[in-house]
Structures are given as structure tokens and as C-alpha cells.
Amino acid sequence: MTSFHEFSDRVMRSITDLATLSRSRELWLSIAFLIAILAAWEWLPATFGIPAFILPPISDIAHEFVRLYARENLWLHTGVTFAETIVGFIFGSLLGMITGYVLGRSRTAEIILSPYILMLQIAPKVAFAPLFIIWFGYNAFPKILVAILIVFFPIAINVLKAMHAVDPALVNLARTFSATRAQIFWKIEFPASMPALFAGLRIGSTLAVIGIVVGEFIGGNRGLGYLLIVGEGQGRTSMVFVSIVLLTLIGLIAYLCVLGLERYVLHYMPERSHANI
Amino acid sequence: MDDATRLEFRHVDKLFPARNRRITPVVAVRDVSLKVARGEVVSLIGPSGCGKSTLLNLAAGLDRPNAGMVLVDNKPVTGPNFHVAFMLQNDLLLPWRTILENVNFGQEIQHTKRDVRTRRSNELLARYHLAEFAHHYPHQLSGGMRQRAALARTIVMDPDVLLLDEPFSALDAQTKMILQNDLARVLAEERKTALFITHDISEGIALSDRVLVMSRRPGTIIREIIVDMPDRDHPFRRRSNPRMNAYVVEILNLLGLTHGDGKDMPEVPLEEIGGAQ
Numbered sequence: 001m002t003s004f005h006e007f008s009d010r011v012m013r014s015i016t017d018l019a020t021l022s023r024s025r026e027l028w029l030s031i032a033f034l035i036a037i038l039a040a041w042e043w044l045p046a047t048f049g050i051p052a053f054i055l056p057p058i059s060d061i062a063h064e065f066v067r068l069y070a071r072e073n074l075w076l077h078t079g080v081t082f083a084e085t086i087v088g089f090i091f092g093s094l095l096g097m098i099t100g101y102v103l104g105r106s107r108t109a110e111i112i113l114s115p116y117i118l119m120l121q122i123a124p125k126v127a128f129a130p131l132f133i134i135w136f137g138y139n140a141f142p143k144i145l146v147a148i149l150i151v152f153f154p155i156a157i158n159v160l161k162a163m164h165a166v167d168p169a170l171v172n173l174a175r176t177f178s179a180t181r182a183q184i185f186w187k188i189e190f191p192a193s194m195p196a197l198f199a200g201l202r203i204g205s206t207l208a209v210i211g212i213v214v215g216e217f218i219g220g221n222r223g224l225g226y227l228l229i230v231g232e233g234q235g236r237t238s239m240v241f242v243s244i245v246l247l248t249l250i251g252l253i254a255y256l257c258v259l260g261l262e263r264y265v266l267h268y269m270p271e272r273s274h275a276n277i
Numbered sequence: 278m279d280d281a282t283r284l285e286f287r288h289v290d291k292l293f294p295a296r297n298r299r300i301t302p303v304v305a306v307r308d309v310s311l312k313v314a315r316g317e318v319v320s321l322i323g324p325s326g327c328g329k330s331t332l333l334n335l336a337a338g339l340d341r342p343n344a345g346m347v348l349v350d351n352k353p354v355t356g357p358n359f360h361v362a363f364m365l366q367n368d369l370l371l372p373w374r375t376i377l378e379n380v381n382f383g384q385e386i387q388h389t390k391r392d393v394r395t396r397r398s399n400e401l402l403a404r405y406h407l408a409e410f411a412h413h414y415p416h417q418l419s420g421g422m423r424q425r426a427a428l429a430r431t432i433v434m435d436p437d438v439l440l441l442d443e444p445f446s447a448l449d450a451q452t453k454m455i456l457q458n459d460l461a462r463v464l465a466e467e468r469k470t471a472l473f474i475t476h477d478i479s480e481g482i483a484l485s486d487r488v489l490v491m492s493r494r495p496g497t498i499i500r501e502i503i504v505d506m507p508d509r510d511h512p513f514r515r516r517s518n519p520r521m522n523a524y525v526v527e528i529l530n531l532l533g534l535t536h537g538d539g540k541d542m543p544e545v546p547l548e549e550i551g552g553a554q
Contacts, residue, residue, distance in 0.1 A: 173369045175357040176337050177383040177434065187386070191373045268373045268414045 056238040061245075064238035068227070074242075081212055081223040082250050084140050088147025089208035089254055093201055095148060096155030100200075101193075103156075104163025105185065117156070125149040126214040133219040143215030143223070150211040151204040158200030162193035195269065198262040205254040209247055224250075282351070283470040284313040284336060284361075284438050289345035291331050304495035305331040309345075311489055311498060313438070316468040318509065320481035322528060323491030329474040331496075333440045336472060337363050349438055359387060362436035366443045368427040370415040376426045377402065377411040383434045394433075401429040405459070421452035425459065432463060439464070439471040446477070457484060457512045465510030478532075482524045483512035490531045500531050 038058050045055045052060055068074040099117070103110040128149060132142030166189050174184045216225025224243045231239030289309045292302040306328035313319045321329050334340040335347050338357040347354045349361055362383075370379045377398055384394035402408050405425045415423055424444060431439065444460075445453040461484050464471055475481045481488050482504055490500040504524060508514040515521060 167369075169365060169367060169369055170371070172334075172337075172339050173363075174382075174386065175339060176359070176361065176363055177386040178357055178359045179386045183386055187382070188371070191371070194373070268416075270416045 053235055053237050056241065061238045061241045064236070065242050068239065068242055072227070074227075074246075077222060077224050077227050078246050078250070080140070081209070081216065081225065081247070082253075084143050084212045084215075084223065085147065085208045085250055085254060087140075088144040088211055089151055089205055091144070092148040092151025092208065093155050093204055096152045096200065096204070097159055097197065099152070099156040100159025100197075101163065101185075101190075104160050104189070104193075110160070117153075120149075121153045121157075125211065129211075129215050129218050132215070138219045138221075142219065143212045146215045147208045147211030150207045154203040154207070155197070155200035158196045158203075159193055162196030163189060165196075166192045194266060198258065198266060201258045202255065202262070205258045206251050208254060209251040213247060281314045282312045283315050283317075283349065284472060285346075285348045285351075286311045286332065286335070287346045287348070289332070289335060289342045289347060291328065291335060291340070292343045307495035307497045309496070309498055313470055313472055315470055317487070318464055318469075318471045318473060318485045320473045320475055320485040320488045321491060322475060322478055322481045322488055322532075323496060324493050324532060325476060326494050327491045328494060328496030329491060330442055333363060333442050333472065333474055336438070336440050337361055359383070359434055360437045361440060362431045362434055362438075363440035363442060364427055364431045364444045366446050368415070368420075368423040370423055370426060370430075372415055375412045375414055376407060376418065379415065379426060380430045380433055382430060387434075397433055398429070401433050402426075405429050419452075420448050421456060424448060424456060428456075428460065428463070432467065432469075437470060439469050441471060441473045443475055443477075445480070446475070453480075454513070460484070461510050461512050478525050478528045479516065479521070480512075482521060482528070483515045485509070488524075488528065490528055502527065 041055075042058045045052075045057060056064075065074070103113060103117075125146060129142060129146045132145045136142045136145070170188050170192065171184055174188050179187065212223065213225035213228070216223035217229055220226055224247050228240055228243040228247075231237070231243060286309050290307055291305045293305055294302045309328075309332060311319070321332065323329055331340070335342055336349070336354065338354045338361065349358065354361075370376070371382065374382065377395070380398040380402060381394050384397070389397075399408070399411065402411050405428065407422060407426055407429065410418055410422065410426075415426070418426070424447075427444070441460075445456050448456065457480060463469070464484075473481065473484060485504055486509060488502040488504060489498050490502065491497065492499045502524065506515055506518050506520055508518070
């Protein structure tokens with residue numbers, strides 16, 4: 001994930017740079033690149049005789065977007081997936097944080113629980129989706145649960161690692177001022193874990209949408225995952241593409257929200273040293 | 278013990294258990310007895326790994342001796358105590374706090390009222406020429422400024438005993454001399470009692486009333502040198518005192534660092550260490 005996040009950081013920075021230097025050559029080159037790709041997508045498949053049901057041209061996808069918007073309640077499906085993603089991400093993050101901090105504080109809890117947490121981490125989380133549907137039925141609940149499971153681990157593990165990595169000299173410093181255990185946590189360990197927590201949140205924000213989509217594949221009649229499966233069943237490839245684009249946007253929005261919050265919380269960090277664990 | 282004694286070590290032994298049970302524990306310090314009187318500055322000089330920092334942790338109450346006693350103001354040290362403050366080579370400023378908030382740290386733990394602690398901290402920052410950096414973050418300051426901020430954070434708690442563990446060893450030579458002068462002035466003005474650990478021989482002599490020379494591990498005190506020079510509050514002047522050099526040579530000899538005088542270095546035979554447990 002490291003390189004991915006470094007890369008996305010760089011992209012973010014270059015977007016900001018581009019926004020400030022809107023007349024720069026790079027901006028025009030970037031736009032030109034996008035136009036070139038879209039143009040190639042529009043005309044090349046036809047030139048090479050690739051049928052539209054394999055790779056629909058951009059114009060077909062745009063038409064499909066309009067059709068879905070007008071006739072298939074596209075915003076409802078997008079809104080449902082978006083809301084489930086956010087709820088799953090928030091609860092998964094909270095659960096991951098609590099687990100990370102509790103295990104980080106208590107050596108005993110870590111020793112007792114870590115083998116099972118490791119097993120859960122290794123188990124493919126999306127495989128739990130059918131199980132949750134059996135338990136909770138065709139509603140939002142199983143989807144959110146899968147997202148929670150997926151989001152949970154990177155955050156719990158990052159927080160736990162950060163708790164282990166807290167400089168013992170800082171803890172001793174607080175102890176010489178007669179700090180209580182709670183003060184050591186809130187004034188040293190918790191703030192010291194922030195960079196790692198945000199690294200975990202960034203990963204989690206891009207994963208949450210996966211859990212939701214897999215849940216929607218399997219059950220229910222709402223959400224972009226459902227639209228995607230319908231599109232596949234009807235052979236409407238452009239419908240599949242519309243769903244993919246919107247799912248990407250949802251993930252991107254969640255990621256940018258975390259990034260914005262990180263910039264705000266970690267404002268004390270030297271520029272360009274934001275953690276990329 | 279007389280009333281003038283602030284800090285006392287009585288026949289202190291400290292062992293560190295080895296990882297492997299069949300190997301005997303490492304004896305860090307052995308039979309250390311020393312007294313530091315009210316307002317006195319005493320330096321501990323010795324080869325690296327001789328247990329100097331162990332003594333400091335014992336005095337701070339961060340660790341317990343295996344034998345003997347450590348007393349502050351005639352009371353055995355049973356745990357960390359805010360009358361005893363320490364300052365390390367690493368400034369240990371919290372990166373997420375501004376300089377002012379860092380100086381406030383100890384007072385915050387002690388639940389000092391916000392306006393009181395901010396007033397006190399600002400006073401000290403002004404005295405240490407850091408007023409204009411009160412709202413800067415540690416990474417924006419130079420090493421010397423950071424160490425001055427750490428000194429302010431220590432002094433603001435008005436501790437009775439100051440434990441200083443090579444606080445200037447990470448600084449460049451010039452900054453180091455300036456900070457030594459600042460520290461000497463503060464210690465004299467506030468009549469602080471201090472135990473100063475250093476491996477810089479001239480620093481120890483320039484700043485202290487007495488220098489205690491320690492042997493290699495297991496560390497024990499092999500010589501007490503009374504620094505009979507004026508200007509303890511002014512290390513610059515002391516350094517230019519013609520007697521300075523004689524003290525340096527005497528300690529170099531004791532540490533076996535001068536050519537041909539290595540035989541002066543007492544070595545404790547290993548059997549004796551084994552017999553100590």
C-alpha cells in the first residue's frame with residue numbers, strides 16, 4: 001500500500017499545484033492526455049472491430065448514464081451505496097481503533113486475542129457476505145458488516161503497531177511528571193499514534209466500498225453493486241461501466257475526506273513527511 | 278544524613294536480567310554511594326555503558342535498585358516524583374504540541390490552572406529567548422532552541438532535584454557552550470540541586486562543584502574530585518581558568534585514557550560480579 005499512497009499523495013499535490021498554476025504547461029498536457037485517452041476509447045474499438053457489448057464507446061456510456069438517471073433511479077442507487085460505504089467505514093474505523101488501542105495498552109489482551117485476529121485477517125472477508133445475508137436478510141446490514149470487517153484490520157493493525165512504537169522515553173518523561181496511566185494514553189500514546197492511524201484510515205477508506213459492492217452483488221435490489229449485476233445480466237456493458245465509474249467516485253470521495261481530515265489533524269507535521277505506512 | 282543532603286545513593290546495586298536464564302544477569306552498577314547537597318551540582322563521568330544513566334533512572338524513580346536505597350530529601354524514592362525532573366540528550370519535545378504547549382506539558386499533568394501555567398511558561402520562554410517561537414512546532418526550531426525549550430519545560434515545574442543526562446551531547450560545539458552557560462546560570466540563580474551525567478570531561482568540570490568518576494561496568498564510583506574553582510555559574514570563565522587543564526588531565530588519567538596510564542583503571546574481576554548475586 002505504501003507506494004500507492006505515496007503515489008496518490010503525489011497526485012493530490014500535483015492537482016493542487018495545477019490548480020494554483022492553472023496556466024502551466026503541465027495542466028494542458030494533463031488535460032490533453034485525458035482527451036487523447038477518451039478519444040481513443042471512443043473511436044479505436046470500432047476501428048478494430050471490437051463490438052460495443054465488449055467495450056462500449058464513451059458516448060454510449062454517457063447515454064447510458066443519462067438513461068439510468070432518467071429511468072432507473074440512478075441517484076437512489078448511488079446514494080444507497082454511498083451511505084452504506086460511509087457508515088461501514090465509520091463503524092469499521094471505530095472498531096479498528098478501539099481494538100488497536102486496547103491491544104496496544106494491554107499486553108495480556110494482545111497475547112490472548114492476536115491469534116484469532118490474525119485468523120480473521122487472513123480469512124477472505126468478502127466470503128462472509130452470504131453468511132451475513134443468511135443471518136440478517138436482504139437489507140443494508142450485511143453489506144455494512146462486510147465493509148466493517150474489511151475496514152477493521154488495516155486500522156487495528158496500524159494503531160497497534162503505533163502503540164508499540166511509542167518512544168518509551170516520552171512515556172518516562174510523562175511518568176517523571178507523575179502522569180497517571182490515562183494521562184499517558186491521552187497525552188502521549190494517542191497523539192503519537194495519529195500518523196499511523198491516518199495511514200490506516202486512508203487504506204480503509206478505499207476498501208470500504210469493496211465490502212458494500214460485494215454485499216450488493218449477492219443480495220438486495222438497491223445500490224450500484226446491484227445495478228452492476230443487472231447490467232451484466234442484461235448484457236448492458238455500458239451500465240456496468242457507469243456503475244464502476246460511480247463506485248470509483250464514492251471511494252475517491254471517502255479517500256479525499258480522510259486526506260482532508262489528516263491534513264487538518266496532522267498540521268504539525270513537517271511538509272511532505274506525512275506518514276505513508 | 279544531614280539536612281543539607283538532597284539526593285543520596287546508599288550502596289546501590291542494579292542488575293539487569295539476561296534474556297537467557299542460564300546467563301548471569303548484567304550488573305549495571307555496583308555499590309554506588311553518593312550524596313548531593315542542596316544547591317550543589319555534581320557530575321558523573323565515566324566510560325560509556327558504565328551505568329550512569331541507570332543511576333539517573335533510579336533517582337527519577339523510573340526504576341528500582343536491587344540492593345541499597347535511593348533517597349530524595351531523606352525519603353526513599355518509591356516511584357516517579359515531580360520534585361525530581363530529568364532532561365535527556367533527546368529533547369523529547371512532543372511534535373504535536375507547540376513550544377508553549379510543550380512547556381505547559383508537566384503543569385498540565387499536575388492540573389495547574391490554564392492561565393497560571395501559560396503565564397509561567399511564557400515568562401520562562403521570554404527568559405530563554407524563545408518568546409517569539411512560543412507558537413512554533415518543535416521541528417521548526419534548531420537543536421539548540423529545542424534543548425532550551427526542554428530546559429524551560431523542566432525548570433517550569435520548579436523541581437528540587439534536576440537530573441541531566443548528557444543534555445547537550447547532540448548539539449554542535451558552539452551551541453553546546455552557550456547552553457552550558459545558560460544552564461549554569463539557571464542552576465545558580467534558582468539554587469537547584471543537580472546530578473549531571475556527561476562523558477565530556479571539560480563539561481563536567483566547567484559546570485559542577487564536584488565530579489564523580491565512575492569505572493567501567495559494573496559501574497562504581499572510583500574517585501571524587503572537588504572542583505576548587507570560582508565561577509560555577511559561568512563555564513566560559515572556568516574554561517579559561519589555568520587550573521582547568523589540570524582537572525581534565527587528572528580525570529583522563531583516572532579513566533585510563535592518557536597513553537601509558539591505562540593501568541590506573543581499576544577493573545572489577547568477573548568472579549566478584551558473579552559472587553555479588
